[in-house]
Amino acid sequence: xxxxxxxxxxxxxxxxxxxxxxxxxxxxxxxxxxxxxxxxxxxxxxxxxxxxxxxxxxxxxxxxxxxxxxxxxxxxxxxxxxxxxxxxxxxxxxxxxxxxxxxxxxxxxxxxxxxxxxxxxxxxxxxxxxxxxxxxxxxxxxxxxxxxxxxxxxxxxxxxxxxxxxxxxxxxxxxxxxxxxxxxxxxxxxxxxxxxxxxxxxxxxxxxxxxxxxxxxxxxxxxxxxxxxxxxxxxxxxxxxxxxxxxxxxxxxxxxxxxxxxxxxxxxxxxxxxxxxxxxxxxxxxxxxxxxxxxxxx
Numbered sequence: 001x002x003x004x005x006x007x008x009x010x011x012x013x014x015x016x017x018x019x020x021x022x023x024x025x026x027x028x029x030x031x032x033x034x035x036x037x038x039x040x041x042x043x044x045x046x047x048x049x050x051x052x053x054x055x056x057x058x059x060x061x062x063x064x065x066x067x068x069x070x071x072x073x074x075x076x077x078x079x080x081x082x083x084x085x086x087x088x089x090x091x092x093x094x095x096x097x098x099x100x101x102x103x104x105x106x107x108x109x110x111x112x113x114x115x116x117x118x119x120x121x122x123x124x125x126x127x128x129x130x131x132x133x134x135x136x137x138x139x140x141x142x143x144x145x146x147x148x149x150x151x152x153x154x155x156x157x158x159x160x161x162x163x164x165x166x167x168x169x170x171x172x173x174x175x176x177x178x179x180x181x182x183x184x185x186x187x188x189x190x191x192x193x194x195x196x197x198x199x200x201x202x203x204x205x206x207x208x209x210x211x212x213x214x215x216x217x218x219x220x221x222x223x224x225x226x227x228x229x230x231x232x233x234x235x236x237x238x239x240x241x242x243x244x245x246x247x248x249x250x251x252x253x254x255x256x257x258x259x260x261x262x263x264x265x266x267x268x269x270x271x272x273x274x275x276x277x278x279x280x281x282x283x284x285x286x287x288x289x290x291x292x293x294x295x296x297x298x
Contacts, residue, residue, distance in 0.1 A: 030272075031272065034265055034268045034269055034272060035269060037261075037262065037265035038262060038263075038264075038265030038266040038267075038268060038269045039262075039266070039269075040262045041062075041259065041262035041263045041265070041266040042266070044259040044262055045062050045259055045262075045263060049061065049062055049063065050062055050063070050064060050263070050266070051063065051064065051065060052065065053065050053066060053229045054066075054227075055067060055227035055241070055246075056227075057250070057254075057260045057263070060259075062259070062260070062263045064243075064263070064266070064267055064270070065229055066227045066228055066229040066230075066240075066241065067227060067241055067242060067243045067246050067267060068243065068270065069229050069230045069235075069240070070144070070223070070227075070230060070240035070241050070242045070243075071213060071242040071243045071244070071271075071274075072230075073144045073148075073230045073235055073236065073240060074144050074147045074148050074151060074212070074219060074223065074240065074242055075151070075209060075212045075213045076148075077144060077145065077147075077148025077149075077151070077152070077236060078147075078148045078149075078151035078152040078154075078155055078212040079152075079155075079205075079208070079209055079212065080148075080152075081148060081149060081152030081153075081156075082151075082152040082153075082155035082156045082159055082208050082212070083159065083205055083208065085152070085156055086155065086156045086157075086158075086159030086160050086163060086204065086205075086208060087159065087163055087201065087204075087205075089105075089109075089156070089160045089164075090159065090160045090163035090164040090167060090201075090204070091167065091189060091194075093105050093106060093109075093160070093164050094164050094167035094168050094193075095167065095185075095189050095193060096185075106164070109157050109160045109161055109164075110157070110161065112156075112157040113157035113158060113161060117154060117215060117216070117217045117218045118217045118218070118221070120150050120153060120154060120218050121150065121217050121218040121220070121221035121222055122221070123150075124146055124147075124149075124150045124218065124221060124222040125142075125221055125222060128141070128146055128149060128150065128222070129141030129142055129146050129222060132145055132146050132237075136237055138237055140224060140239060142222055142223060142224035142225075142239055143223065143224055143236070143237050143238055143239055143240070144223060144230070144235060144236050144237070144238060144239075144240045145236050145237050146222045146223065147218065147219045147222050147223040147240075147242075148236070150218045150219075150222060151212045151215055151218060151219065152212075154211060154212065154215060154218065155208035155209070155211045155212045156208070158204070158207050158208050158211050159204045159205060159207070159208040160204075161204075162200065162203060162204035162207055163197070163200065163201045163204035163205075165200065166197040166199070166200020166201055166203070166204065167193055167194075167197045167200070167201070169197065169200070170192075170193050170196045170197050171196075174192050174193065174196055175188055175192065175193065177192075178191070178192045199285070199286045200286075202282065202285050202286065203282055203285075203286055206278055206279070206281065206282030206285075207282070209278055210275055210278050210279065213244075213271075213274060213275065213278070214244065214271070214275060215244065216244040216245060216247075216248045217248070219242045219244065219245050220242075220244070220245035220248055220249060223239060223240050223241065223242065223245065224238075224239025224240065224241070225239070225241045225245060225249065226238070226239035226240060226241055227241045227246070228240065228241075243267045243268075243270065243271050244271065246264070246267060247264050247267055247268060247271075250264060251264055
């Protein structure tokens, strides 16, 4: 009997270990592939042209700065929308909502997280874009603002789900101690619960940002796809183009092995590095907060 249990434990442990290593292996293979396809762009296209402000591949202009700028503008806009609404919703579900409302809202958030982005893009074209055009008196409603609003809606369920789990994992004794000292409900949430769940909340925010910057279909449908370098505050209501939309729109039309093909993969490298930096930053913050919590508890 002991041998059987030991063998089962060995199989389970081995499977978990292989699963973990395979994840690293697959990510590494993806990185090797895009590096192999994208780095030739540095030889075929001059750096001054690659990091210029004009993207017009038909005439040999491969400036990726407008694409990077467009991605940054849309991501910042989506973050400003998603973070307050996401964290606020997570606080309501975890700390304020009655039990029946929590049991209703939590599955609803999970359903919204699985909503196809193309559906939101279609809603944006049909409803949101005309409203933005008329409200701001713009030539077109296909702009960075429309993309930011929809990306914020896409990121909110991710932030809510992760942040709510983090808040819910805070021990009940923390809240009871704050109430015993005379703190109000809001004071307890702001000074006790949120700081205790800081690492999980920060992880939720980072995942929401990563979800926004990696989104493709929605931004390709509603941002206007104009490769213009964003300058000034008016860029938020102007058409822009993101890196992901450029790859999705043009990859199927380029010749395999050409300069345009290599530049699109170089954009993928830039996007991969940005996502990597966001994940490393999130991991570093979580690790630091975990160590600090362990030090306080000890």
